[in-house]
Amino acid sequence: RKxxxxxxxxxxxxxxxxxxxxxxxxxxxSQSFFWYRQDCRKEPKLLMSVYSSGNEDxxxxxxxxxxxxYISLLIRDSKLSDSATxxxxxxxxxxxxxxxFGTGTRLLVSP
Amino acid sequence: NAGVTQTPKFQVLKTGQSMTLQCAQDMNHExxxxxxxxxxxxxxxxxxxxxxxxxxxGEVPNGYNVSRSTTEDFPLRLLSAAPSQTSVYFCASSQLxxxxxxxVEQYFGPGTRLTVT
Numbered sequence: 001r002k003x004x005x006x007x008x009x010x011x012x013x014x015x016x017x018x019x020x021x022x023x024x025x026x027x028x029x030s031q032s033f034f035w036y037r038q039d040c041r042k043e044p045k046l047l048m049s050v051y052s053s054g055n056e057d058x059x060x061x062x063x064x065x066x067x068x069x070y071i072s073l074l075i076r077d078s079k080l081s082d083s084a085t086x087x088x089x090x091x092x093x094x095x096x097x098x099x100x101f102g103t104g105t106r107l108l109v110s111p
Numbered sequence: 112n113a114g115v116t117q118t119p120k121f122q123v124l125k126t127g128q129s130m131t132l133q134c135a136q137d138m139n140h141e142x143x144x145x146x147x148x149x150x151x152x153x154x155x156x157x158x159x160x161x162x163x164x165x166x167x168x169g170e171v172p173n174g175y176n177v178s179r180s181t182t183e184d185f186p187l188r189l190l191s192a193a194p195s196q197t198s199v200y201f202c203a204s205s206q207l208x209x210x211x212x213x214x215v216e217q218y219f220g221p222g223t224r225l226t227v228t
Contacts (some may be wrong), residue, residue: 008151032214043201043219044154051214087154089217097142097205097217098169103153 003027004090006102013109017078021105023088024070033071035062036087038104044087048073078109113137115220117202123226124192132187132223134202140218141207143185147171147198148222154201160185161207192227199224 006023013019025033033050048055050062050071061074075082085104091097118133136143144159146169156169160179174196176188185204189196205217 004153034214043221045219046216049214091213097213097215098144098156098159099217100156101146101154103151 002102003100004088004102006088006105008103008105010106010108013078013107015078015080015109015111017109018074018076019078019107020072020074021086021088021107022070022072023102023105024068025088025090025100026069027090027092028066028069030090030092032091033062033064034089034091034099035060035071035073036089036101038085038087040084044101047086075107078107080109080111083107083109115202115204115218117200117220117223119223120221121224123228124189125228126192126194128192130189130192132189132200132202132225134185134187134220135183136185136202136204136218136220137183138204138218139182140204141182142217143179143202143204144169144217145175145177145185145187146201146203147196148201149198157187157200189225194227197225197227 035047036044037047038044048062054063059076063072085106087104088102089099115136141162145157146154158177160166200223202220203217206215
């Protein structure tokens with residue numbers, strides 16, 4: 001089993017839709033979690049950290065479920081510019097950011 | 112600030128050739144790392160460093176060497192290129208965080224696209 005797993009998609013949604021991605025992790029000792037966004041042929045960029053209490057940033061909401069070992073990303077009111085690949089990343093907390101990444105979920109938002 | 116820079120952007124090598132991928136950051140970050148990204152495999156950690164003079168292996172270190180003589184630079188050396196090393200290589204850096212859990216942002220360079228024929 002992979003350490004961090006994501007549905008590769010693509011998720012095809014119309015503008016304005018709400019879409020959610022999940023990411024499961026296998027190491028129960030993992031402590032910090034992240035969502036990165038990667039545009040085609042570009043480097044990943046941090047979208048959100050995922051705190052244990054859940055957090056929201058505008059149209060984006062991230063949640064952590066430790067019991068079931070998954071994190072989620074909810075995007076409301078999807079925009080064309082949200083089209084990208086969303087990578088989840090998990091850190092086992094060795095004191096530095098030694099991240100394990102999922103393979104990414106591709107989102108396509110259409111007019 | 113330039114952030115994390117990588118050179119070259121593109122490279123084609125023949126099997127058996129060696130080369131060095133350059134990575135530099137100007138944010139005074141202690142932690143630097145190298146990933147490779149392949150279709151269906153995601154980002155995989157090759158090597159990482161928590162400071163000048165300290166390096167360690169990641170998930171897929173075979174065929175690669177690193178050194179960290181300065182805080183700013185973290186070059187990745189391919190000793191004898193193989194077609195299996197055709198990939199996109201990303202360098203990343205971040206601060207070290209003293210308090211756990213750590214939530215520092217990891218900054219990525221723009222990547223080097225390497226083809227080995």
